Amino acid sequence: MTTDFLSHLNPSQRLAVEHYCGPMLVVAGAGSGKTRALTFRIANLIRQHQIDPEHILAVTFTNKAAREMRERIEHIFIQELALSKYGQRVELLGEYEQKSLRSQVYKKTTKKLWIGTFHSLFARLLRFDINKYQDERGRTWKRNFSIFDESDVQSLVKNIVTKQMNLDDKKFDPRKLRYTISNAKNQGITPDDFLKHEPGYRGRVIAEVYNEYQARLAANNALDFDDLIFVPVRLFQQNESILGYWHNQFHHILVDEYQDTNRIQYDLIRLLATNGETKKSEWSWQGRSLFVVGDADQSIYSFRLADFTILLDFQKDFGDGLPDEDTRTMIKLEENYRSRENILQAANQLIANNSQRIDKILKPTRGIGEQIYLYKADDEQLEARFIINQLQKLTKDNPEVNWGSFAILYRTNAQSRPFEDLLIHNNIPYNIVGGLKFYDRKEIKDAIAYLRVIANPEDTVSLLRVINTPRRGIGKTSITSLMDAAQQLGVPLWEIISDETSVNTIGGRAAKSIQKFVGMIENVKEQLETLTAAEILSQILDESNYVRELQKQGTDEADNRIENIYELYNAVQQFQEDNEETSLEAFLASASLASDLDNLDEAQQKVSLMTLHSAKGLEFPIVFLVGVEQGLLPHNRTLNDPLELEEERRLCYVGITRAQEQLFLTYTRQRRLWGSREPAVASQFLKELPEDLISSNVATAASYYRQSIRDKEKAIISASNTTDNNSNWSVGDRVLHHQFGAGEITHILGSGKKATLAVKFPSLGATKIIPKAAAMEKID
Numbered sequence: 001m002t003t004d005f006l007s008h009l010n011p012s013q014r015l016a017v018e019h020y021c022g023p024m025l026v027v028a029g030a031g032s033g034k035t036r037a038l039t040f041r042i043a044n045l046i047r048q049h050q051i052d053p054e055h056i057l058a059v060t061f062t063n064k065a066a067r068e069m070r071e072r073i074e075h076i077f078i079q080e081l082a083l084s085k086y087g088q089r090v091e092l093l094g095e096y097e098q099k100s101l102r103s104q105v106y107k108k109t110t111k112k113l114w115i116g117t118f119h120s121l122f123a124r125l126l127r128f129d130i131n132k133y134q135d136e137r138g139r140t141w142k143r144n145f146s147i148f149d150e151s152d153v154q155s156l157v158k159n160i161v162t163k164q165m166n167l168d169d170k171k172f173d174p175r176k177l178r179y180t181i182s183n184a185k186n187q188g189i190t191p192d193d194f195l196k197h198e199p200g201y202r203g204r205v206i207a208e209v210y211n212e213y214q215a216r217l218a219a220n221n222a223l224d225f226d227d228l229i230f231v232p233v234r235l236f237q238q239n240e241s242i243l244g245y246w247h248n249q250f251h252h253i254l255v256d257e258y259q260d261t262n263r264i265q266y267d268l269i270r271l272l273a274t275n276g277e278t279k280k281s282e283w284s285w286q287g288r289s290l291f292v293v294g295d296a297d298q299s300i301y302s303f304r305l306a307d308f309t310i311l312l313d314f315q316k317d318f319g320d321g322l323p324d325e326d327t328r329t330m331i332k333l334e335e336n337y338r339s340r341e342n343i344l345q346a347a348n349q350l351i352a353n354n355s356q357r358i359d360k361i362l363k364p365t366r367g368i369g370e371q372i373y374l375y376k377a378d379d380e381q382l383e384a385r386f387i388i389n390q391l392q393k394l395t396k397d398n399p400e401v402n403w404g405s406f407a408i409l410y411r412t413n414a415q416s417r418p419f420e421d422l423l424i425h426n427n428i429p430y431n432i433v434g435g436l437k438f439y440d441r442k443e444i445k446d447a448i449a450y451l452r453v454i455a456n457p458e459d460t461v462s463l464l465r466v467i468n469t470p471r472r473g474i475g476k477t478s479i480t481s482l483m484d485a486a487q488q489l490g491v492p493l494w495e496i497i498s499d500e501t502s503v504n505t506i507g508g509r510a511a512k513s514i515q516k517f518v519g520m521i522e523n524v525k526e527q528l529e530t531l532t533a534a535e536i537l538s539q540i541l542d543e544s545n546y547v548r549e550l551q552k553q554g555t556d557e558a559d560n561r562i563e564n565i566y567e568l569y570n571a572v573q574q575f576q577e578d579n580e581e582t583s584l585e586a587f588l589a590s591a592s593l594a595s596d597l598d599n600l601d602e603a604q605q606k607v608s609l610m611t612l613h614s615a616k617g618l619e620f621p622i623v624f625l626v627g628v629e630q631g632l633l634p635h636n637r638t639l640n641d642p643l644e645l646e647e648e649r650r651l652c653y654v655g656i657t658r659a660q661e662q663l664f665l666t667y668t669r670q671r672r673l674w675g676s677r678e679p680a681v682a683s684q685f686l687k688e689l690p691e692d693l694i695s696s697n698v699a700t701a702a703s704y705y706r707q708s709i710r711d712k713e714k715a716i717i718s719a720s721n722t723t724d725n726n727s728n729w730s731v732g733d734r735v736l737h738h739q740f741g742a743g744e745i746t747h748i749l750g751s752g753k754k755a756t757l758a759v760k761f762p763s764l765g766a767t768k769i770i771p772k773a774a775a776m777e778k779i780d
């Protein structure tokens with residue numbers, strides 16, 4: 001069995017997978033099996049070295065990638081167990097046996113693994129230890145903290161700027177301040193540090209906004225996304241014994257997409273791997289490892305302060321620093337297993353135009369494939385129309401192609417609309433990854449706010465959201481007086497409203513309704529330990545009258561909201577099934593970190609739509625890279641900055657290298673975008689692609705399925721490559737043509753090397769063929 005699962009690897013991958021202790025960097029281009037090597041290495045640590053899965057920490061870039069990695073590992077162990085227990089592969093077993101094997105492997109192995117994004121992993125860690133953390137002003141948090149999403153924190157900052165501090169929001173744009181705060185946290189900068197860096201007037205004001213913002217988060221017992229990395233770093237720096245505990249927990253640390261880590265994430269990894277010891281000579285790698293994989297050419301998150309020099313410095317920071325030929329801490333992978341040769345060559349040639357890179361070897365292992373198809377549409381509507389036609393044609397012509405085979409990739413979210421319109425119109429199922437924020441919808445935010453209040457009553461932001469939603473007679477004036485009282489006493493709003501005397505004296509006419517509301521929340525809270533998250537959700541939606549109020553409205557919009565709420569209920573149930581974890585807290589943590597609902601219906605075949613940024617690490621048989629225009633890709637903002645332009649080129653490289661079988665590039669003559677109609681110009685990147693690999697002939701499109709015929713044909717040609725097969729044609733011969741498939745020669749015009757043939761193909765009728773130019777073979 002060992003050999004079985006390692007036999008799917010090439011020698012360099014195998015070296016990476018079998019690496020046991022110490023630092024290791026795997027660098028390689030797109031589709032070279034980096035993620036695969038990392039995944040297999042986890043399985044190998046458990047199988048070969050008997051590492052307890054709970055000692056393994058693996059960081060992925062998205063939740064989806066984490067899920068896939070876990071499933072992959074699970075599959076390896078399920079297969080092994082099936083063979084040892086039943087002597088058969090798992091696919092041949094009955095449903096009951098399969099389920100029971102999955103459950104065993106889950107309990108024994110995959111449940112214990114720490115696999116996830118930086119954010120989800122460290123949110124989980126903070127659930128254990130955040131109560132031991134103190135910020136620079138002595139503020140503290142409890143373990144049932146809420147995680148505020150982007151819109152929560154936007155309104156917090158806005159409120160501080162315009163209401164609390166009465167600042168001019170033209171001079172101090174809340175959105176920009178929010179971004180400044182986020183950037184500060186991503187560099188490990190506290191409000192006091194910020195003041196030290198920028199002691200002028202503006203700096204002082206921003207530092208104060210930042211400080212107030214922190215105070216508000218603490219008062220709500222809440223964190224923002226950036227805190228999920230920032231707080232663990234500060235906590236580890238503050239408290240040696242806690243760092244020691246987690247250092248001892250995570251013997252093996254693995255990071256995928258290492259080129260897109262930023263400084264603070266790096267600090268976190270470094271602290272955990274080295275126990276905070278700064279001297280390299282003091283580090284002990286006995287029984288532990290740090291294994292990172294990445295590709296500097298795919299670094300595309302510099303706007304979130306990702307820094308690929310972190311990857312380039314790995315050898316210096318952790319490795320042996322020896323030259324490439326001698327090093328034992330770096331492995332290069334040089335074969336691409338994902339893309340057809342044409343696609344790979346185009347990608348390689350494009351990225352060679354970047355100056356900021358280290359040249360790599362990336363060899364194709366798959367057949368040459370179709371040409372890349374380039375299409376110029378009159379406008380964005382016709383661009384979408386063209387693609388929908390291709391989708392329909394390709395699925396109709398090819399049994400192995402289904403809606404799930406396609407991805408439409410674009411530079412900005414705004415580009416998705418024309419595609420969505422036509423997909424809906426044509427009844428083609430699709431899924432927008434990352435764009436449509438299910439959890440940002442009003443009704444979903446309301447429902448989640450109820451759940452958050454139940455889990456963490458100090459979360460005043462959520463409490464205010466639901467206290468009078470649906471209307472239950474708790475008016476603005478009552479709420480304001482209650483809030484004032486809470487502020488004066490320096491306690492959370494919940495403490496005031498759950499105190500009967502206060503409510504009776506301050507609550508005025510609303511007192512009764514408030515008590516009823518508090519009673520309802522408390523009633524559910526008491527059952528937190530016994531009810532599942534799904535049960536809590538349905539109980540609170542029922543008791544709060546939320547759904548009933550929507551039903552009363554009877555509008556389409558209200559119906560839609562009700563549907564979404566059922567969808568949320570499905571999401572909770574799915575979460576419980578997937579994770580065998582029913583606590584409300586666990587669900588809330590996963591919901592606040594989820595960006596979309598793609599996990600719900602992965603089994604269904606749908607066209608995927610997403611930005612290039614979201615496509616990192618993924619692969620699809622057929623990719624449409626759309627809007628390849630100056631101003632879109634490369635983006636307008638970047639045209640005057642050579643370094644940013646290089647990042648756009650990397651983004652284009654990421655897009656191209658997602659394709660396995662076939663790639664379409666499209667652009668328009670003119671485009672309506674951001675309101676006005678503008679003439680469009682083809683992207684400069686298109687000129688950097690090898691001309692001979694690109695075709696704009698519609699006949700060559702939509703034909704990738706013929707590849708298998710073509711591969712056979714190549715084999716025939718190479719077997720008989722010494723014979724001159726151009727001169728021996730006769731009428732009646734059956735031939736195999738690389739594009740049109742099998743046919744029969746009906747006429748021969750001319751002779752010898754100049755011969756032209758008329759060939760009848762079942763799909764095309766008779767066609768004139770010049771045998772010299774065509775890859776065509778006689779078949780018997």
Ligand code: ATP
Nearest residue numbers: 008009010029030031032033034035036337338617
């Ligand atoms: P990216 O840079 O885009 O993240 P990657 O280097 O992580 O790519 P993977 O996603 O791990 O590459 O692998 C690309 C594809 O090649 C996957 O479909 C994977 O299953 C396949 N693959 C990887 N290694 C091998 C191998 N040795 N033999 C056959 N297929 C392989």
Ligand code: MG
Nearest residue numbers: 034035036617
């Ligand atoms: Mg990968």
